[in-house]
Amino acid sequence: MKTYLECLPCVMRQALEAARHAVADPAIAEETLRRAAYAVNAADLAVPSPVLIGTVHQMIRELLGEDDPYRAAKESCNRNALRLYPELKRIIETSTYPLETAVRIAIAGNAIDFVVDPDADRSDLMSLVELALAAPLSNETMAAFVEAVERARAVLYVGDNAGEIVFDRLLIEQLPAYKIAYVVRGRPVINDVTMSDARATGLSDLVEVISSGSNIPGTLLSRCSGEFRARFDQADLVISKGQGNFESLDDTGKETFFLFKAKCLVMQLHVGCRIGDLMFLRQKSA
Amino acid sequence: MKTYLECLPCVMRQALEAARHAVADPAIAEETLRRAAYAVNAADLAVPSPVLIGTVHQMIRELLGEDDPYRAAKESCNRNALRLYPELKRIIETSTYPLETAVRIAIAGNAIDFVVDPDADRSDLMSLVELALAAPLSNETMAAFVEAVERARAVLYVGDNAGEIVFDRLLIEQLPAYKIAYVVRGRPVINDVTMSDARATGLSDLVEVISSGSNIPGTLLSRCSGEFRARFDQADLVISKGQGNFESLDDTGKETFFLFKAKCLVMQLHVGCRIGDLMFLRQKSA
Numbered sequence: 277m278k279t280y281l282e283c284l285p286c287v288m289r290q291a292l293e294a295a296r297h298a299v300a301d302p303a304i305a306e307e308t309l310r311r312a313a314y315a316v317n318a319a320d321l322a323v324p325s326p327v328l329i330g331t332v333h334q335m336i337r338e339l340l341g342e343d344d345p346y347r348a349a350k351e352s353c354n355r356n357a358l359r360l361y362p363e364l365k366r367i368i369e370t371s372t373y374p375l376e377t378a379v380r381i382a383i384a385g386n387a388i389d390f391v392v393d394p395d396a397d398r399s400d401l402m403s404l405v406e407l408a409l410a411a412p413l414s415n416e417t418m419a420a421f422v423e424a425v426e427r428a429r430a431v432l433y434v435g436d437n438a439g440e441i442v443f444d445r446l447l448i449e450q451l452p453a454y455k456i457a458y459v460v461r462g463r464p465v466i467n468d469v470t471m472s473d474a475r476a477t478g479l480s481d482l483v484e485v486i487s488s489g490s491n492i493p494g495t496l497l498s499r500c501s502g503e504f505r506a507r508f509d510q511a512d513l514v515i516s517k518g519q520g521n522f523e524s525l526d527d528t529g530k531e532t533f534f535l536f537k538a539k540c541l542v543m544q545l546h547v548g549c550r551i552g553d554l555m556f557l558r559q560k561s562a
Numbered sequence: 563m564k565t566y567l568e569c570l571p572c573v574m575r576q577a578l579e580a581a582r583h584a585v586a587d588p589a590i591a592e593e594t595l596r597r598a599a600y601a602v603n604a605a606d607l608a609v610p611s612p613v614l615i616g617t618v619h620q621m622i623r624e625l626l627g628e629d630d631p632y633r634a635a636k637e638s639c640n641r642n643a644l645r646l647y648p649e650l651k652r653i654i655e656t657s658t659y660p661l662e663t664a665v666r667i668a669i670a671g672n673a674i675d676f677v678v679d680p681d682a683d684r685s686d687l688m689s690l691v692e693l694a695l696a697a698p699l700s701n702e703t704m705a706a707f708v709e710a711v712e713r714a715r716a717v718l719y720v721g722d723n724a725g726e727i728v729f730d731r732l733l734i735e736q737l738p739a740y741k742i743a744y745v746v747r748g749r750p751v752i753n754d755v756t757m758s759d760a761r762a763t764g765l766s767d768l769v770e771v772i773s774s775g776s777n778i779p780g781t782l783l784s785r786c787s788g789e790f791r792a793r794f795d796q797a798d799l800v801i802s803k804g805q806g807n808f809e810s811l812d813d814t815g816k817e818t819f820f821l822f823k824a825k826c827l828v829m830q831l832h833v834g835c836r837i838g839d840l841m842f843l844r845q846k847s848a
Contacts, residue, residue: 281592281595284599285575285577286571288571305567306567310605313574313599316596317599321592
C-alpha cells in the first residue's frame with residue numbers, strides 16, 4: 277500500500293521518539309529531526325511508509341555512527357518475552373484448539389509493544405494476552421489458515437519485532453517445522469528482528485531462519501535481496517506479522533495471512549478497522 | 563519561549579489538519595505537507611513555535627491562493643459562542659464573585675476548541691464551562707489579578723481565537739472598559755481573531771480594538787507592528803489568552819496574566835503542568 281499523508285507527521289513523531297530514545301546529545305537530536313523533515317519533504321508516497329521510516333532510521337544510525345542503537349532494548353524485550361514463554365506454552369497446550377490459541381498469542385505478541393514499555397509488569401502483559409484470546413477473529417479465516425498450512429509445501433513466516441519473536445516461536449511450535457522458514461530483516465532497523473534475535477530466543481534451533489535482506493521495517497520485495505525474492509517466489513504460503521509487513525506485502529498476489537495489531541489511523545482508512553483492533557486477515561492467491 | 567523538538571512533529575500534524583480542513587485538491591494537500599516539512603527542516607528553534615506554525619499557514623494560504631481559508635469556520639465559531647452568551651452572562655451576574663467567574667469563563671473559552679468541533683452540542687460546551695468554574699485556580703493569582711486591574715491605567719487584552727472572543731467579551735464586561743484595548747492579529751492565521759471577529763461579536767462596540775500586526779498565531783513583539791510595540795510599551799498590564807500568546811509573551815518583563823488551556827506536552831515540559839490543565843499564570847513586572 278501507499279504512504280498516506282497521515283503517515284508524514286507520524287514519521288516525524290517516530291523520529292522524535294528515536295531521537296529521545298537513542299540520542300543523548302541535544303544537537304544530534306535536533307539534527308535528527310531536521311533530517312527527518314528533509315526526508316519527509318522528499319518522500320516517495322507511491323511506496324509503503326516503511327520505506328520512509330527506514331530512510332529516517334538509517335539516517336539516525338549514520339548520525340550516531342552506530343549500527344544498532346536498539347540492541348540493548350531488543351535484548352531486554354527478548355528476555356522479558358522469554359520469561360512469559362512457559363506460561364504461554366501451558367495456555368496453548370491445555371487449550372481446546374492449540375493452533376488457534378497459538379495464532380491468537382502470536383497476534384498478542386504484536387499488540388504488546390515491548391519497546392514502549394520494556395519493563396511492563398507481567399500481569400499487564402498477560403492481560404493483553406487475555407484480550408487476544410478473546411478477540412473476535414474470523415472463524416472462516418482461521419479455518420482457511422489451518423487448511424492452508426496443511427496444504428502448503430513451503431511457508432515463509434515473516435517476523436516483525438524483538439520480544440514478539442518469542443510469541444512467533446510459540447505459533448511455529450504448532451506448525452510443521454520442516455515446511456517453515458522464519459524471515460528476519462537483513463540489517464538492524466528499530467526493534468525489528470534480525471538473525472541474532474532468532475538465535476537468542478531459540479527459534480533458529482527449531483526452523484530455518486533466513487534474511488529478507490531488507491533494511492526497512494517491512495518487507496517490500498523490491499527492497500529485499502534477490503536470494504530472498506527467489507525464496508518468496510518458491511513459497512506457497514506467507515504468514516506475515518506486524519503492520520509494517522502488512523503495508524509492504526499486501527499486494528503480492530501470494531496467499532498470505534496477516535497477523536497484527538492495527539496501530540494507527542491509516543489502517544482505519546485503508547482496511548476499515550479501528551485503531552487497536554487485532555487483525556487476522558487473509559490475502560488469497562491471485 | 564523556544565521551540566521544542568516536540569513541536570516539530572506537532573507542526574506537521576497541524577499542517578495535515580489544515581490540509582484536510584482547507585484543501586480540497588489532493589495534490590495541493592500533498593504539497594502542503596511537503597512544504598511544511600521543508601519549513602520544519604529549516605526552522606529557527608530559538609524563537610517560539612507560533613513563528614513556525616505561522617510560516618506553515620502562510621505557505622498554505624499561498625498554495626490555496628486564499629487569504630483566509632478559515633473564514634467560514636470562524637464565523638460559525640462566533641455564532642455558536644454567541645448562542646451561549648446569554649446563559650454565560652447569567653452565570654456571571656448571579657455568581658458571588660462575578661469577576662472571578664468571568665475569568666474562569668474566559669479560560670473555558672480557550673479550552674473549548676470550536677474549530678475541532680464547530681457543531682458541538684450545547685450541553686457538551688456547557689459541561690466544559692462547568693469544569694472551568696470548578697478548576698483549581700490560585701486564589702493568590704486571582705487576588706493579584708483583581709488588584710492589578712484596579713491599579714492599571716492601560717490594559718492590553720490579547721485575544722486568541724474566534725468563538726473564544728465571545729468569552730473574552732464576557733470578562734471584559736466585568737472590567738473598566740476605558741482602560742482596555744483588545745488586541746487582534748494583523749492578518750488572518752488559522753482561526754485566530756482579527757478585526758472582523760471583534761466586530762461580529764460586538765466587542766468593538768465595548769472597547770477599543772487594535773491590531774498587533776502579527777500574522778503568526780501568537781504575539782512575538784519582534785513580529786508585531788511598530789505601532790503595536792509602542793502601545794505595548796505604554797501598557798502597564800497585559801491579559802493574554804491562549805497558549806500561542808503565552809509562548810510568545812512569556813519573557814517580556816511586563817506584568818501579564820496568562821489565561822489558557824495547556825494543550826500539549828511542551829507545556830508539561832516548560833511549566834510543569836499536565837496536558838489539559840486550565841492555566842491562570844502571573845508574570846510579574848520585571
